[in-house]
Amino acid sequence: MATVPLPAAAAPSLRRAIMAWGWIAVVGQLLFLGYIIALYAPPLVTGDFIRWSRGGHAIDAYVPGDRTGNIQFGLHILLAAILTLGGLLQLSPRLRARLPAVHRWNGRLFVVAAILASLGGLWLVWVRGSRLNMASATAITLNAALILAFVILAVAAARRRDFAGHRRWALRAFLAVSGVWFLRVGMMAFALIGIGLLGLPKQSAQAFFAVWSFGSTLVPLLLLELTFRATGGAQRALSYGFWLLSALTAVGIAGAAALMWWPHL
Numbered sequence: 001m002a003t004v005p006l007p008a009a010a011a012p013s014l015r016r017a018i019m020a021w022g023w024i025a026v027v028g029q030l031l032f033l034g035y036i037i038a039l040y041a042p043p044l045v046t047g048d049f050i051r052w053s054r055g056g057h058a059i060d061a062y063v064p065g066d067r068t069g070n071i072q073f074g075l076h077i078l079l080a081a082i083l084t085l086g087g088l089l090q091l092s093p094r095l096r097a098r099l100p101a102v103h104r105w106n107g108r109l110f111v112v113a114a115i116l117a118s119l120g121g122l123w124l125v126w127v128r129g130s131r132l133n134m135a136s137a138t139a140i141t142l143n144a145a146l147i148l149a150f151v152i153l154a155v156a157a158a159r160r161r162d163f164a165g166h167r168r169w170a171l172r173a174f175l176a177v178s179g180v181w182f183l184r185v186g187m188m189a190f191a192l193i194g195i196g197l198l199g200l201p202k203q204s205a206q207a208f209f210a211v212w213s214f215g216s217t218l219v220p221l222l223l224l225e226l227t228f229r230a231t232g233g234a235q236r237a238l239s240y241g242f243w244l245l246s247a248l249t250a251v252g253i254a255g256a257a258a259l260m261w262w263p264h265l
């Protein structure tokens with residue numbers, strides 16, 4: 001099973017905190033994968049495709065009569081499953097060390113899947129019209145653009161045999177691909193802590209969504225850049241930050257699992 005990749009010069013306290021966050025995220029991503037399979041795979045056997053729309057949280061999903069849109073949506077979900085599992089496997093230092101050929105082939109699959117999921121996702125948003133509003137459509141478009149840029153830069157670095165650069169771009173690509181997962185987990189953490197615990201009004205979820213639809217892509221990337229650059233006291237501060245994040249992520253995952261994913265598992 002995957003262990004979490006760590007910055008080479010990280011202090012032990014920071015390594016522990018990142019490991020804790022990483023393992024919580026692995027559990028959360030596996031639950032998301034379980035949801036994707038449990039909700040979207042059975043109609044492939046039963047033919048009851050309307051279940052995609054009734055059971056899930058998508059905007060359009062299956063629309064009777066919209067053959068192209070339905071196929072694009074189905075492909076998007078298949079690619080989402082490949083990316084969620086493939087991303088976790090790809091980050092495993094153990095797999096990289098013991099089975100480098102698997103790492104290389106899984107990496108190629110991840111790159112192709114990330115490019116197709118981003119382009120197909122853009123088609124769903126801008127051609128099919130599966131969008132809540134312009135702001136969230138712009139946010140997911142930024143996410144797609146960053147995924148495309150990062151996977152291309154990760155491949156280019158590997159081709160140059162710049163392995164440190166490859167690792168950095170691959171981590172950025174992984175976090176950008178995980179943007180849709182951060183969006184769900186962050187929304188649920190806000191619902192449970194912000195609204196449930198702190199008593200913020202329910203309507204504040206909309207304002208948080210407007211900010212977090214961008215933040216779910218940008219905040220993890222910002223934290224990664226800080227982690228790459230931090231030294232000394234900044235690493236200690238970051239390690240406290242990662243413990244706090246671990247707790248918030250665990251709450252968000254628990255909420256998403258209980259309210260969005262578990263009903264389908």
Ligand code: HEM
Pocket residue numbers: 036056057058059060061062073076077079080081083084114117118120121122123124125130131140141143144147177178180
């Ligand atoms: C690359 C990682 C991505 C993953 C893992 C992923 C995953 C998913 C999943 C699981 C759904 C179904 C909704 C649900 O049941 O919660 C979905 C729907 C959707 N995704 Fe993605 N997605 C990714 C990237 C993107 C990108 C980059 C875009 C747009 C540029 C996009 C656009 C959409 C749209 C528009 C829908 C809703 C379709 C509808 O409501 O009919 N996705 N995605």
